Amino acid sequence: MMLTIALPTGRVFSDAVEMIAGAGLPCDGLASPGRKLVIEAGEFRYILAKPSDVPLYVSYGTADLAFAGGDVLLESAMPVVELLDTGAGRCSVVVAGPRSQAERFRGHASELMGLKVATKYPRIADGHFSARGVQVDIIHLHGSIELAPKLGLSDCILDIVQTGSTLRANSLEVLEHVCDVSLRLVASRKSTALRWKEVQSVMNKISSHVKEKRP
Known part of the structure; x- marks a missing residue:
């Protein structure tokens, strides 16, 4: 079963893609998606969504994980699990x-x-x-x-x-x-309960990449 990750289009999209690639997750075609809104690579499905819609996809369980701006999360007030402050797009x-x-x-x-x-x-x-x-x-x-x-x-x-x-x-x-706000890695409550090992694996890989980049 694929793990679905929602990504915000626009200002911080490239930051999210860089972290996914840097963490070693399969992401063929993600850097240049063209008009595609859903991209599958390996065991991952990536959803490209309007930033304000990303928390909605996560809270309803359509996406297991997502990158979302802190401003968007505060404004939406959707029930999601914040896993990591990436520090990007601060x-x-x-x-x-x-x-x-x-x-x-x-x-x-x-x-x-x-x-x-x-x-x-x-x-x-x-x-x-x-x-x-x-x-x-x-x-x-x-x-x-x-x-x-x-x-x-x-x-x-x-x-x-x-x-x-x-x-x-x-x-x-x-x-x-x-x-202050920055790009956060978040997860759905459902996925943290039912697919925690997979969620944790992605979180750890991205966290390691973020720490390596910090001075």
Whole structure:
């Protein structure tokens, strides 16, 4: 019976493929999949999915294992078993906005009441501001988040940042750090219960490769 691993397309796909290959797992055709969304190699089946869908595949047991960004896992809140923080694709979730908002964030939390926050991560945003006892207006966007303050749609944004170049290009600065995120190896509860030896074998191989790469 094949072991199914879900991989997120996009930004961290190449990181996931590099770890699979570096761990010595069969992955013929995975580096250049073309339009294929399912690739079989040896005893493994790889599913290429939209990042936000990956936790769903795992939680429902469609995939035994998966690579998923920490931001995606936090936002989905799906019940999965986190096995390993690979450290790849590391970035930060931040609140950012124009400099004119900086004083508001330095003041008392009450200054933030009614703040308009544009984000792709409404659950993370709600959790962050609720923990501070602040009620904000969350505007759920799916792309070009940085435009929202410039167009007057929001006061600030909550998004992931790696280098900060996109923020600077749009005259935004970090107002508040929320958390750090990176690519994680996760498994379904069902698979950890019924196929633990296979899951553990993959986890150990990837973990060894990750440790070898670290300085």
